[in-house]
Amino acid sequence: MAKKAKRGPEETAPELELTGRDVDTMDRLQTLARRVIESAEKHRDPHLDVPSRSLSNAHFNRKKRFIEMGDRTNRRELFNLNQARMYMQTMLAGSGCSRLLRQGKSTSIRGLYYMLKHTIEGTKEETFDDQAESDAVIEDLEVLAGALREELHLYAQTRGSLVGTITFEDSGDTIDASRMGSGGYSIPSIVEPEIIKFKKCDAKFILHVEKDTVWQRFNQDKFWQKHKCILTHGSGQPPRGVRRLLYRMHNELKLPLYCLLDNDPWGYYIYSVLKQGSINLAFESQRMAIPAARYLGLRSIDFDRCELKPNVTIKLNDQDRKRAQQIAKYPWFADKKPWQAEIKKMMDNGFKLEVESLISKDISYVTEVYVPDRLRQGDFLD
Amino acid sequence: MAKKAKRGPEETAPELELTGRDVDTMDRLQTLARRVIESAEKHRDPHLDVPSRSLSNAHFNRKKRFIEMGDRTNRRELFNLNQARMYMQTMLAGSGCSRLLRQGKSTSIRGLYYMLKHTIEGTKEETFDDQAESDAVIEDLEVLAGALREELHLYAQTRGSLVGTITFEDSGDTIDASRMGSGGYSIPSIVEPEIIKFKKCDAKFILHVEKDTVWQRFNQDKFWQKHKCILTHGSGQPPRGVRRLLYRMHNELKLPLYCLLDNDPWGYYIYSVLKQGSINLAFESQRMAIPAARYLGLRSIDFDRCELKPNVTIKLNDQDRKRAQQIAKYPWFADKKPWQAEIKKMMDNGFKLEVESLISKDISYVTEVYVPDRLRQGDFLD
Numbered sequence: 001m002a003k004k005a006k007r008g009p010e011e012t013a014p015e016l017e018l019t020g021r022d023v024d025t026m027d028r029l030q031t032l033a034r035r036v037i038e039s040a041e042k043h044r045d046p047h048l049d050v051p052s053r054s055l056s057n058a059h060f061n062r063k064k065r066f067i068e069m070g071d072r073t074n075r076r077e078l079f080n081l082n083q084a085r086m087y088m089q090t091m092l093a094g095s096g097c098s099r100l101l102r103q104g105k106s107t108s109i110r111g112l113y114y115m116l117k118h119t120i121e122g123t124k125e126e127t128f129d130d131q132a133e134s135d136a137v138i139e140d141l142e143v144l145a146g147a148l149r150e151e152l153h154l155y156a157q158t159r160g161s162l163v164g165t166i167t168f169e170d171s172g173d174t175i176d177a178s179r180m181g182s183g184g185y186s187i188p189s190i191v192e193p194e195i196i197k198f199k200k201c202d203a204k205f206i207l208h209v210e211k212d213t214v215w216q217r218f219n220q221d222k223f224w225q226k227h228k229c230i231l232t233h234g235s236g237q238p239p240r241g242v243r244r245l246l247y248r249m250h251n252e253l254k255l256p257l258y259c260l261l262d263n264d265p266w267g268y269y270i271y272s273v274l275k276q277g278s279i280n281l282a283f284e285s286q287r288m289a290i291p292a293a294r295y296l297g298l299r300s301i302d303f304d305r306c307e308l309k310p311n312v313t314i315k316l317n318d319q320d321r322k323r324a325q326q327i328a329k330y331p332w333f334a335d336k337k338p339w340q341a342e343i344k345k346m347m348d349n350g351f352k353l354e355v356e357s358l359i360s361k362d363i364s365y366v367t368e369v370y371v372p373d374r375l376r377q378g379d380f381l382d
Numbered sequence: 383m384a385k386k387a388k389r390g391p392e393e394t395a396p397e398l399e400l401t402g403r404d405v406d407t408m409d410r411l412q413t414l415a416r417r418v419i420e421s422a423e424k425h426r427d428p429h430l431d432v433p434s435r436s437l438s439n440a441h442f443n444r445k446k447r448f449i450e451m452g453d454r455t456n457r458r459e460l461f462n463l464n465q466a467r468m469y470m471q472t473m474l475a476g477s478g479c480s481r482l483l484r485q486g487k488s489t490s491i492r493g494l495y496y497m498l499k500h501t502i503e504g505t506k507e508e509t510f511d512d513q514a515e516s517d518a519v520i521e522d523l524e525v526l527a528g529a530l531r532e533e534l535h536l537y538a539q540t541r542g543s544l545v546g547t548i549t550f551e552d553s554g555d556t557i558d559a560s561r562m563g564s565g566g567y568s569i570p571s572i573v574e575p576e577i578i579k580f581k582k583c584d585a586k587f588i589l590h591v592e593k594d595t596v597w598q599r600f601n602q603d604k605f606w607q608k609h610k611c612i613l614t615h616g617s618g619q620p621p622r623g624v625r626r627l628l629y630r631m632h633n634e635l636k637l638p639l640y641c642l643l644d645n646d647p648w649g650y651y652i653y654s655v656l657k658q659g660s661i662n663l664a665f666e667s668q669r670m671a672i673p674a675a676r677y678l679g680l681r682s683i684d685f686d687r688c689e690l691k692p693n694v695t696i697k698l699n700d701q702d703r704k705r706a707q708q709i710a711k712y713p714w715f716a717d718k719k720p721w722q723a724e725i726k727k728m729m730d731n732g733f734k735l736e737v738e739s740l741i742s743k744d745i746s747y748v749t750e751v752y753v754p755d756r757l758r759q760g761d762f763l764d
Contacts (some may be wrong), residue, residue, distance in 0.1 A: 005738070105602060114741040126693055135656055144411050159541055159596050159617065161568040181552020182577055184572035186543040189598065195564055200699050204693020212540050213490035216571065222486060235541065311508055352613035359496040363487050 007139075015103040020194045026146040029098045029152075036091070048090060050075040051283070058282035060331040066292035067277040067378055069143065089137045090144070092116050092127055100153035107192060107268070108120065109135055109154055123302055143283045148192075150244065155189035160242040161212065162187050163219055164230030165202040166249075177190040177230070182219060187232065189241040191248065197348055201253050206230045207296075207371070208246060209260045210270060211321040213367070214355050221367040227375070230255065241353045246274070249292050257290055258380065260371065263298035264314075264352035265323035268343070271295050276332050296354050296374050300345035306370070312360045313351035320352065338381050398486040402576045403533055410527040411480045411534075415661070416462075419474070430472060431455040433665070440664035442713040447673035448757065449659040451525065470567035471519045472526070474498050474509055479523065483537035488572060491517055491536055523708070525665045539714040543625040545601055546612030547584040548631075553577055558751065559612070565600060569614065571623040572649050573630065583635050588612045589678075589753070590628060591642045592652060596737050596748070603749040609757070612637065619652055627655045628656070632672050639672055640762065642753065643678035646734035647695075647705035650715075650725070655676050657716045677763040678756050680735050682727035694742045695733035702734065720763050 018026055032048070038164040039046040050073055051057070057070040078087045096116045100106055107115065113134040118127055128134045140148050149156075161184035175185055188195070207229050215233035218224070224231040230249065230303045234242040250257050259274060261267035267302050277285025297307070303313065316324075324343055333339040346352065358366045374380060398407055414430070421428040432455060433439070439452040460469045478498045490495065495516040510516045524531050531538075543566035549558045557567055572575070572710055589611050591597050597615035606613040613630065616624040625742055632639050641656060643649035657675040659667025669672070681687070685695065698706075706725050715721040728734065740748045756762060 033573070041518070100745070103745065105599075107599065107745055108740065110595065110736075110738050111599075111745070114736075114738050115693055115745065117742065118691065119693060155598055156596065157617075158543070158598070161540070165594045170565055173561040173563040175563055175565075179555040179571070180567070181557055182572065183540070183552055183557075183568040185431065185562070186568040188565035188566040206700040213492065213537065216537055217489065227653070235539075269579065309500065311501060312496055343727070354492075354496075356490070356492050356496050359493045360499065363482070363485065363489055363493070363497065 004299070015102045015128075018101060021192060022101050022194070025145070025147050026098060026101050026152045028147055029094050031093070032144060045077055045079045047075050047077040047089075048087060048144060050090075050140050051074050053139060053143065053280075053283070055279060058279050062331075064286075065276070066285040067282045067290035068285060069098075069136060069281060069282040085204065086137065088374060089128065089133065090140055093134065093137045093141050106153035106155050108156070109138055109149070112138065112156060114188055117211070117267055139281070139283075148244075148284060148287055150190045150240070153190075156240045158186060158189050158241055159235035159239055160187040160233055161185060161215060162230065162232045162245075164206075164224040164226050164232075164309070166198070166230050166253075167200040169197040169199060174199070178225070182216070183213075184219065187242050187245055189239070191241050191245040193248075196245065196248070198249075198253060199254075200227055203230045203253070203255060204228045204230065205256045205259050205375075206246060206249055208232045208234070208274070209259060210234070210236060210267060210355065214260070217364070218367050221364050223367045223371070227372070234270075236266075237273065240288070243274065243304040247288050247290055248294070257293045258296040258346055258375070259293060259297050259357060260354065262354045262364075263300055263302065263346065263355075265301075265320050265327055267298070268327050269323070272327065272330060274333070276330075277298075287291070296371065297380070298355055298358075299381070300349055300353075302353060303349060306358065306361065306365075308353070308357060309360060312357040313349075313353060316347070316349075317350050321347065336382065342381060388553060397484045399481060399597065402617070403574060404483050404576070407527070407533045407751065408480060408530050410485050410529055411476050411483075412525060414476055415473070415480075426460045426628055427459055428469075429457050429459040429752060430469060430526060432458050432472075433557050435521060435662075435665070436526065437661060439660050442658065444713075446611050446668075447658070447714070448667040448671035449661060449664045450667060451664040458678060463641070468519065471515065472522055475516065475519045475523050476527070479534040479536070488535035488537050491520055491531070500662055511727065515579070517757050521665075523710050530666060530669055532572045532574055532622070532625075535572075539622055539623045540568060540571050541617040541621055542569040543567060543597060544612065544614045544616055544627075546588075546606040546614075548580070548635075549582040549611050550580060551579040556581070560607070564598070566601065569624050569627055571621065573617070573623050575626040575630075577626065580631075580635060582638075584610055585635070585637060586610045587610045587638045587757075588628060588641060589640050589642060590614045590656070592616070592644060592649060592737065596642070598693070599746070600749050603746050605753070606750045609754070616652075618648075619655065622666075622670070625656065629670050638669075639675045640678040640757070642678050642748075643677060643680070644734065644736045645682055645684065645704050646726065646736075647709055649680070651705070654709065654712060654714070658712075678753065679762070680737055680740075682724055682731055682735075682761070685731060685733075688740065688743065688747075690735070691738060691742060694739040695731075695735060696731070698731075703729065705759060718764065724763060 032140040036046045052072040052074050076083045076087050098110055113131045145282050153172045164185045165181050166179050212233050212235050218231050259271050261270050277289035328343045418428045434454040434456050439454045443450040458469050459464045478494055480659055495513045545562050545566045546559050594615050594617050600613050631637050641653050643652050659671035710725045
């Protein structure tokens with residue numbers, strides 16, 4: 001396999017010279033492969049030590065302020081009837097990704113599943129029975145190789161747009177995000193420095209809103225022009241590409257990130273993932289989480305503060321109350337008094353508030369009053 | 383109300399000079415309002431004749447080749463206890479839209495709900511109890527005023543991107559869709575000629591693919607450059623903005639539209655809506671349906687034709703079989719032998735095929751072999 005890694009027999013497509021991060025990613029994949037050879041040469045059983053992705057191996061690092069993966073690993077052996085299948089699947093996924101790197105192409109995790117699915121010669125055994133199997137193995141491969149799946153040339157769904165006072169290059173094309181009309185620029189799934197290169201940025205901050213319909217209001221009112229900022233949305237829980245781009249803009253361009261989300265447990269959760277990372281994919285937090293993100297609103301105090309009418313509120317249901325209690329106990333919210341007050345106040349209110357409820361004041365209240373007031377007052381939750 | 387239509391007391395935002403289509407839309411809204419005054423002056427009970435949006439009032443026009451709304455109307459009277467509430471809701475929605483037009487702003491149907499929701503003075507009566515009520519009234523208003531909801535300044539969700547050899551203006555910004563990087567241009571919800579103006583088009587056709595992940599493959603392989611075309615996706619069932627933009631490009635730029643969808647009942651249905659319109663919103667077909675659209679694939683014959691392996695197929699379930707039988711009976715498929723054969727073959731196969739299954743041949747088989755072959759051979763379903 002170590003020899004094959006340079007040229008596999010399976011592909012006919014021309015191979016490219018690897019560049020940038022791909023060289024490093026390929027090296028990590030080849031290291032995995034080389035270990036098999038080394039074990040064989042030493043007459044030892046090949047194995048992989050896969051970092052454990054269980055909840056108990058994820059913890060909140062209070063210093064770094066994001067969710068981190070612990071040190072626990074599980075051994076996966078080739079010559080173990082219970083583990084052989086998954087061992088081989090892991091190596092197969094690694095070989096698939098190295099093929100993608102060498103071809104300079106990428107695909108979805110569904111695409112990789114189809115690419116690798118086959119009946120093993122001379123048997124009736126399938127490499128993968130369903131996509132759930134290959135998805136799990138891809139997550140293993142990410143932590144094994146220490147590479148985000150985007151670096152393994154795997155893309156996710158895209159949903160999310162961007163406009164604002166920033167110019168960057170995307171795959172060689174210059175994108176002036178201040179001239180993107182009403183539609184905006186679709187944020188791609190893979191936004192690594194090889195693809196997206198920042199050129200010129202006049203923005204002073206990033207405003208990330210939850211929904212595309214709210215984003216449209218901010219874009220129509222040219223909020224980003226008036227306030228010199230970058231305006232993004234992620235159609236609800238932002239996909240990986242949006243999170244990673246926010247991370248890069250925040251860290252490389254030193255832009256504060258403000259989040260405008262609904263005043264409900266789902267909005268709190270979106271904030272939590274943007275800020276601290278997700279528990280399920282703790283490995284990725286270090287390259288996606290933005291601990292300095294700020295929660296600008298909506299807040300539980302907004303019903304009184306903005307003098308809203310009761311008929312724009314939405315009653316909390318049992319599910320909401322349960323989720324709110326869970327979220328209040330997250331370690332990164334548990335010791336923050338303002339967050340405890342925020343969540344308690346929502347429970348006491350007995351209702352949630354969508355960003356759109358501000359339209360009952362005026363269609364542009366959110367862009368002309370609400371957000372500018374919060375920014376001027378420096379009034380947000382951490 | 384007729385007098386108020388020019389200047390409502392509710393808004394403080396500056397009013398704009400109406401331009402283009404807005405003049406016409408406002409006129410249609412004012413006509414509705416004027417009828418109330420006229421009735422009152424003649425001491426008659428005000429009423430609206432709302433075209434019936436029931437299924438039985440939608441039919442397939444074989445000459446125009448799209449789903450059309452019939453002539454049946456339902457009378458809605460102000461002085462009728464059963465109808466007064468809905469009558470007033472309809473007029474309220476009309477007044478809300480006229481306010482949007484005069485402010486030169488637009489909002490989502492959720493936004494309009496929040497904008498219009500209030501407790502009627504001196505009563506405990508709410509104008510709308512929930513959004514379902516205002517959504518239904520908006521659909522009534524569209525047919526009453528003979529205006530698409532986009533013309534009433536109401537936007538829908540956006541999901542869908544575009545790249546290709548076309549340059550257009552969006553709200554004054556020039557968008558060169560051949561220089562949009564890996565992300566592409568986010569197709570907005572409102573794409574009427576006042577917002578999107580076509581400038582230069584070198585494209586020979588439009589390729590619309592179902593999913594964003596497939597779109598990414600075509601964009602990465604620069605398919606649109608090689609084949610001089612426009613490449614779009616709609617993240618599944620395309621939203622209104624995507625359908626309307628495809629309609630405009632097809633009709634104004636005389637570009638054939640080819641659809642690359644999954645070989646399953648859902649793919650057939652997406653094609654059906656793009657081509658003939660949707661039964662629920664028959665009124666909009668005349669401005670959205672593209673009867674000359676072509677179904678390029680995937681086809682039920684592709685398992686054999688492309689020599690796919692059984693392990694990339696997905697077994698049909700009961701729901702699939704039921705949907706397929708329904709779709710086979712749609713009047714626009716019922717008398718087309720190739721479509722009957724297509725659907726029957728899928729049932730006989732007993733499985734469906736996703737576009738991604740072609741990756742099992744080669745990651746770029748779909749962009750380099752499958753679609754180019756079909757285009758060269760002129761091989762598609764009508």
